[in-house]
Amino acid sequence: MPVSKIIQVATLSFFLFIGIVLVLAPPSRFVSRVSAIFDHLAPSSTKSSLRPTSSASRPLTTSAMAPQRFKKLPQAPPLFIGTPKSVIEDVKRMIERSRDLENKLVAEVKPQEASFDNILLPMAYDENEGGLEGHIIGFYQSVSTDQALRDASTEAEKLMDDYSIESSMREDVYKLVEAVFNKGDKLDAESQRLLEKTHKGYIRNGLGLPAGPKRDRYKEIKKRLSQLCIVFSKNLNEEIGGIWFTPKELEGVPEDVTSLFEKGEGENAGKLRMTFKKPDYFPTLKYAKNPATRKKALIDDNNKLPQNIPIFREVIMLRDEAARLLGYPNHAAFVIEDKMAKTTKTVDDFLGDLRQRLKEGGRSELKTLTEMKKQDYKSLGMEESFDGKYYLWDNRYYDRLMLEKDYSLDQAKIAEWFPLETSIRGMLTVFETLFGLVFVEVTGGDRTSISPSGKGDDIVWHPDCQVFSVWDSEDQGSGFVGYLYLDLHPREGKYGHAANFNIQPGFINANGTRHYPVTALVCNFSKPTPKKPSLLKHEEVTTLFHELGHGIHDLVSKTHYSRFHGTNVVRDFVEAPSQMLENWCWTPSQLKALSQHYSTLSPEYEASWREQAGQDASTPEKKIPDELIENLIKTKHVNDALFNLRQLHFGIFDMTIHEPKSHDEAEAFKLSEMYNRLGYEITLLDTPAQLGAGYDWGHGQTTFGHLLGGYDAGYYGYLSSQVYSADMFHSVFAADPMNREQGRRYRHMVLEKGGSQDEMETLKGFLGREPNGDAFYRELGIA
Incomplete structure (x- = not known):
């Protein structure tokens, strides 16, 4: 999912400054096997060659072949020309601009004169403009090869966070906003939502506290939390063990x-x-x-990040203290109040019920896998060392072995039909067909011609990046939509997972024109070798489709304010649109359309395949054979219960540490022991503790970037979002996944809305009824 780096402050200017990062963390097993079942967040030559001689479907439009109308770009792409010096200077300049604006409003407008137009709108426009530079400044720490620039980006983020906290606790500005709120003037729906969330944000950021020691302590906690979370994330990104x-x-x-x-x-x-x-x-x-x-x-x-142990602990303690200062019983209650679930009881009941439903299936799957391990040890002559246990480190291995032996599923073989580049082209074609879009890759001299600096290298942050201009299809009006970037292979210092980053938000300018969004996929798929292109396992195909789904959400959103743009929705809904799209990766017709055997991409690849397979081997089919698709589809729910029990481990640990009965109880938490003990009790899998090592054998929570990156008391959203995603898919798309009418309806009724209206209203409008969990539980086989 997503790790999110969204600054949760009340005022507008820097609310979205760092942007949103949507990471595919362990998602629904019934939808995919994207991440390790028992390992989350493992945050590593030949230069990537992303230009095969043929593609999985029709070639994507390139800038050289694009119709003339696609060359008249109404907005230039952003420039990535930051230096360690410039990012600090730029941030200080932006902070001063926003501070000056707030000072001006306080000096010139009395509370009785305050209105939406003279208070909220100026701050909203400042926030819009701030996102154009601020997101890029924060982005450098995740993608730059320059350590000094990454460090400066991190320092700039600290400065932005500090100002955000300062701004969110300005009582003089709050009084103006409160005056507007109390007037109750008639506003359009999105503006009313902006006013309500801004007003509530000030209160949630401490201005409901009386001026004095409590408010001062709250502000101190907020600043310290910001610093700790930034360092935690930096440690994750730059881990090199x-x-x-x-x-x-x-x-x-x-x-x-x-x-x-x-x-x-x-x-x-x-x-x-x-x-x-x-x-x-x-x-x-x-x-x-x-x-x-x-x-x-x-x-x-x-155990790779011991430096994160004290950081994680201090964050949990400070969050609990801050929530209690505001009058909440715990941090989870504070966070969930503003989500779709509304109460901790709703979340705890959902997770507890799902755990009970899955327990029997988990035990059955575990029994089968343990027997497979026993037989494997026997075949290897190791039966004397078999102790009857099934450990965490066994599961990925025997899960894979079961798929190969019982389902004739060879993931490496299947991957031969999913070269990275052709898979991407096939996926973009799906989005073109379904949502009415056109992707035009910008290459060569056209990069130079559209760059504001006249230097084509300036519109990307690394030579491996691809960039596309995105347009509406003719039936959608042929208008410009925005820019999509792809950065697909690992390198030193780069963000270590698969994520969608908003580079620049979309919004309406003060003069009524539209600023179009810019979004990026940052992934870590294996690099090609001289003999093979980068080949995707099916789980990686699903990862890519999921993250592209977030990117499409970011691109097609149309909101007035950047505050609500694209994936700026509540955490327990944000994954639902992309989780729903993962179903296309389990649809036979779409798997066939996405596939193309790598040996057909070039004579060189054909020769290397022949060398490996043998000169007498039968030439592979260009498209993946039906038999392999059938075998793959059969595995969709294999070991489903164990997978989802692991998700429950993460979700229940998250809730447990964020809803202690008292602060003394939180202080007494033995976090590593709790993390590992809950893992054993919930997932049913043996750990080093069952070998006598004790439950403090590791500190996996220190690699749990989600909990310090926006998913605190929110990891349950990966499971609850599946309720919504399954309902949408099975109610609307299952019968005909490529139904253009429904695809466009989904684009306009769900994706386009972003967070500009209540997410439950969005769901009910699209489904025509209240959402329910029937499809979710049917998928899991526990209806």
Whole structure:
């Protein structure tokens, strides 16, 4: 999901300054296997070649072949020309501009004269403008190869956060907003929503407290929390740990993976280094035959960030203290009040009910997998070392083995039909057809011609980036929509997961013209090699489709204020649109359309495939065979209960640490022990504690970026959003996923609205009724 870096302040100017990051964290298992079942957030040559000689479907329009009307861009793309010096100077300038505006409003407008037009609108327009530069400044820390620029971006974010807190607690500005709120003037719906949320935001940021020690302490806590969360995230992004293994210890891990591992020298001569980045770590857990290798990988990954242990603890304590200062019983009550769920009881009941429903299925799946492990140990001559237990580090391995043996599912084989570039082109074609869009890739000299600086390199932050101008199709009016960026491969210092970043929000300018959005997908798919392009496992296909879904939400949204643009919706709804779109990756016709065997991309790839498969091997079909699709579809719900129990572990841990009965109880939390004990009790899987190590064997919570990045008391949203996504898909799209009429209706009634209206009203308007969980529970087989 999403890790979100949205500054939660009351006033407008910097509310969205850093933007929104939507990360695909472990989502619905009934929708996909995107992340490791028992490992979340593992935050690692040949230059990417993203230009195959043919594509999965019709070639995407490129700028060279685009119709003339697509070359007349009404808005230039942003420039990525920040330096360590400039980002700090720019932030200070923007802060002063916003502070001057607030000072001017207070000096010139008396409360009795305050109106929406002379108070809220100026601040909203300032917020809109701030997002144009501020999002990019905050973005550098996640994508820049320059350590100094990343550090400056982090420092700039601290300055923005500090100002946001200062601004959110200005009582003089609050009195003007309150005067507008109390007047009750008739406003359009989105403006009324802006007024209500702004007014409530001031109260939630401490201005409901009397001036004095309590309010001062609250402000102090907010600033400290901001600093801690920024450092926590930076530690995650810049983590560079790894483990040296011998080739024998890595037996079973595909050569495509190990060939990219660092080769050891000196004392590590002959060894290979597995990093904790996704392209290294997950395949090691999934394929390494040696259980000791998998065990070491998992335990070391859980212990890779000891510097985050005190940060995590202090954040939990400070959040609880702040909530109690405001009169809430705990932080969860404070957070959830403003979400769709409204109360902690609603969330706790939902998670508890789902846990009970899944428990029996989980035990049954565990019994089957344990028996498979027993038989595997016997076949390897290791039966004497089988202790009857099924550990965390066993699950990815035996889950994969079950799919291969019982369902004839070979993920590596399936991946041959999903080269990264052709898969992207196929996905964009789906969005073109369904939502009425046109994607035009901007390459070569056209980058130079549209760059405000006249330098094509300035409109991207790294040479690997692709950029598209996005347009409405003819039936939607042929208008400009915005820009889409793709940054798809890992590199040092880069954000370590798959995410959608808003680069610039969409909104209506003060002169009535529209500023169009700019959005980016930042992913970490394995790099191509001279013999193979980057090939996507099915789970990665689903990851990409999910994140593109967030990107489309960002692009097609049309709101007046940037505050509500695109994915700026409540946390327990934000994943629903992208989770719904994942269903297309389980639809036979769409899998067929997305696929193209990599050997058909070029003579060189054909030769390398032939070399590996053997000269006598039958030429593969261009499109993925129906038999492989059928085998894949059969696995959709395999070990579903165990997967979702793991999601419940994350969600219940999140709620437990954020709703203690008292602050003394929070102070007494043994967080690592709690995280691991809950994991064992909920997921049913054995851990090092069952080997006598105790429940403090690891500190996996220190890699849980979501909880310090916007999903605090909100991780349940990954599960609750599935209720909405399943309802929308099965009610509207299941019978005909490529129904253009319904696709356009969904675009305009759901995606276009962003957060400009109550999300439940959006859902009810699209469904024509109240949403329900029937489809969700049917999918899980626990209706």
